[in-house]
Amino acid sequence: MPRTTDGDGTPVPQRLLAAATRLFAERGYDRTSVQEIVEAAGVTKGALYHYFGSKDDLLHEVYARVLRLQQERLDHFADADEPIEKRLRGAAADVVVTTIENLDDASIFFRSMHHLGPEKNKQVRAERRRYHERFRALVEEGQREGVFSTATPADLVVDYHFGSVHHLSTWYRPDGPLSPQEVADHLADLLLRALRP
Amino acid sequence: MPRTTDGDGTPVPQRLLAAATRLFAERGYDRTSVQEIVEAAGVTKGALYHYFGSKDDLLHEVYARVLRLQQERLDHFADADEPIEKRLRGAAADVVVTTIENLDDASIFFRSMHHLGPEKNKQVRAERRRYHERFRALVEEGQREGVFSTATPADLVVDYHFGSVHHLSTWYRPDGPLSPQEVADHLADLLLRALRP
DNA sequence: GCCGTCAGACTAACCGGTCGGTATGCGCGG
DNA sequence: CCGCGCATACCGACCGGTTAGTCTGACGGC
Numbered sequence: 001m002p003r004t005t006d007g008d009g010t011p012v013p014q015r016l017l018a019a020a021t022r023l024f025a026e027r028g029y030d031r032t033s034v035q036e037i038v039e040a041a042g043v044t045k046g047a048l049y050h051y052f053g054s055k056d057d058l059l060h061e062v063y064a065r066v067l068r069l070q071q072e073r074l075d076h077f078a079d080a081d082e083p084i085e086k087r088l089r090g091a092a093a094d095v096v097v098t099t100i101e102n103l104d105d106a107s108i109f110f111r112s113m114h115h116l117g118p119e120k121n122k123q124v125r126a127e128r129r130r131y132h133e134r135f136r137a138l139v140e141e142g143q144r145e146g147v148f149s150t151a152t153p154a155d156l157v158v159d160y161h162f163g164s165v166h167h168l169s170t171w172y173r174p175d176g177p178l179s180p181q182e183v184a185d186h187l188a189d190l191l192l193r194a195l196r197p
Numbered sequence: 198m199p200r201t202t203d204g205d206g207t208p209v210p211q212r213l214l215a216a217a218t219r220l221f222a223e224r225g226y227d228r229t230s231v232q233e234i235v236e237a238a239g240v241t242k243g244a245l246y247h248y249f250g251s252k253d254d255l256l257h258e259v260y261a262r263v264l265r266l267q268q269e270r271l272d273h274f275a276d277a278d279e280p281i282e283k284r285l286r287g288a289a290a291d292v293v294v295t296t297i298e299n300l301d302d303a304s305i306f307f308r309s310m311h312h313l314g315p316e317k318n319k320q321v322r323a324e325r326r327r328y329h330e331r332f333r334a335l336v337e338e339g340q341r342e343g344v345f346s347t348a349t350p351a352d353l354v355v356d357y358h359f360g361s362v363h364h365l366s367t368w369y370r371p372d373g374p375l376s377p378q379e380v381a382d383h384l385a386d387l388l389l390r391a392l393r394p
Numbered sequence: 395g396c397c398g399t400c401a402g403a404c405t406a407a408c409c410g411g412t413c414g415g416t417a418t419g420c421g422c423g424g
Numbered sequence: 425c426c427g428c429g430c431a432t433a434c435c436g437a438c439c440g441g442t443t444a445g446t447c448t449g450a451c452g453g454c
Contacts, residue, residue, distance in 0.1 A: 027311075028227070028311055028312065029227075030225070030227030030228065031227065031312070110367075111308055111311075114224075114225055114308075115225070115228075149390070151386065151390070152383050152386060152387055153383070156375075156380070156383050156384070156387075157387065159361065159364060159368050160361045160384060160387050162364060163360040163361030163362070163363060163364030163365075164356065164357045164360030164361065165360070166360060166363060166364050166367070167356060167359060167360030167363050167364070168360075170307075170363070171356050178353075183353070186349050186350070186353050187353070187357060189348065189349060190349055190353075190354065190357050190391045191391075193346070193348070193390065193391045193392075193393065194387045194388075194390045194391035195390075196390065196393070
């Protein structure tokens with residue numbers, strides 16, 4: 001009985017995406033064969049290439065999902081009716097929490113970007129930049145208002161913070177002593193403390 | 198005329214290492230074939246497998262070189278006869294400068310770690326941890342002396358800073374407006390400002 | 395004449411992607 | 425309400441190409 005779902009209840013494309021996400025995060029993009037993905041999803045290559053144009057497409061889809069989620073959340077915090085200090089803190093902490101909650105996607109994102117073909121790479125970079133610029137605008141707003149120090153260019157501040165987010169997949173362990181929210185609060189605090197005039 | 202050196206004056210193993218470093222950084226470990234490496238070095242596979250046991254060995258050798266260099270430099274700054282504030286600032290800025298000056302090695306390091314076999318991976322992680330702990334000790338020393346804030350656990354502070362270092366290869370462009378030293382000063386400044394009591 | 399150094403042909407495995415074929419359920423004419 | 429026909433969903437064998445690694449042997453200095 002083929003019909004979008006199978007053995008379990010989830011549709012095949014989502015099962016493939018989930019399996020690919022896990023395997024890419026575990027072994028990396030290149031070390032994961034299409035065969036392994038379809039086996040983990042309980043289908044065959046025919047099914048995969050029925051829904052996705054290529055192995056690249058699969059990776060791109062993972063990226064798109066993360067990007068969409070993070071942009072939505074950033075917009076939400078940036079548009080809130082709060083003082084700039086609170087909005088930046090909220091956004092800075094939230095990106096940490098959502099990154100930890102999707103550590104697989106995050107590690108794929110930062111480790112496998114260069115496996116994408118040139119045009120898809122450009123597309124992802126453009127969306128990344130949009131995100132970066134929205135975040136930077138928050139820092140600049142605070143600097144104009146005199147709430148944040150202008151000692152460091154806003155660009156560098158943003159890269160500094162995102163560096164730590166990027167780095168999370170390297171050292172954060174879910175079974176460690178700190179909850180995602182605690183880590184997020186600490187990292188946001190470090191950012192805000194660094195920005196004190 | 199086979200004999201440690203060839204066309205140019207540099208010994209074959211070093212030529213292979215240099216070629217591998219450049220190609221790994223450009224295309225990534227998996228996308229670089231052994232054939233490409235030996236062609237770039239002006240030799241053949243026979244030469245490569247005469248000096249290195251495997252492609253993995255090549256990668257491991259690149260890591261070992263970076264690790265050795267960074268550990269040496271950190272020890273130098275940490276052992277200096279200066280107030281803790283100055284020692285930490287020096288170390289924090291120096292790791293940025295040397296990372297920028299060896300951006301190829303750095304991007305390989307952070308992107309290809311997981312390509313190493315299990316035992317070699319463990320070895321690299323152990324050396325990494327040694328480095329991390331030396332750095333953390335500096336932060337803790339300052340915290341004990343009351344020079345640095347204890348609001349954030351030293352571990353997190355170190356990961357925060359290394360995150361930005363890790364991230365450098367993503368955004369730093371040599372033809373950009375900031376020199377390596379300027380970037381380093383700014384990032385070290387951010388760290389020290391975040392640590393103000 | 396022997397040993398370090400390397401060339402280059404070779405192999406066995408594996409990869410992403412294709413393709414002809416099959417089964418299932420839905421729309422629709424009767 | 426039936427059954428025909430087609431679109432959709434999927435299977436699995438297969439292909440051309442690539443890969444890391446091996447092996448035999450030769451060249452040249454000591």
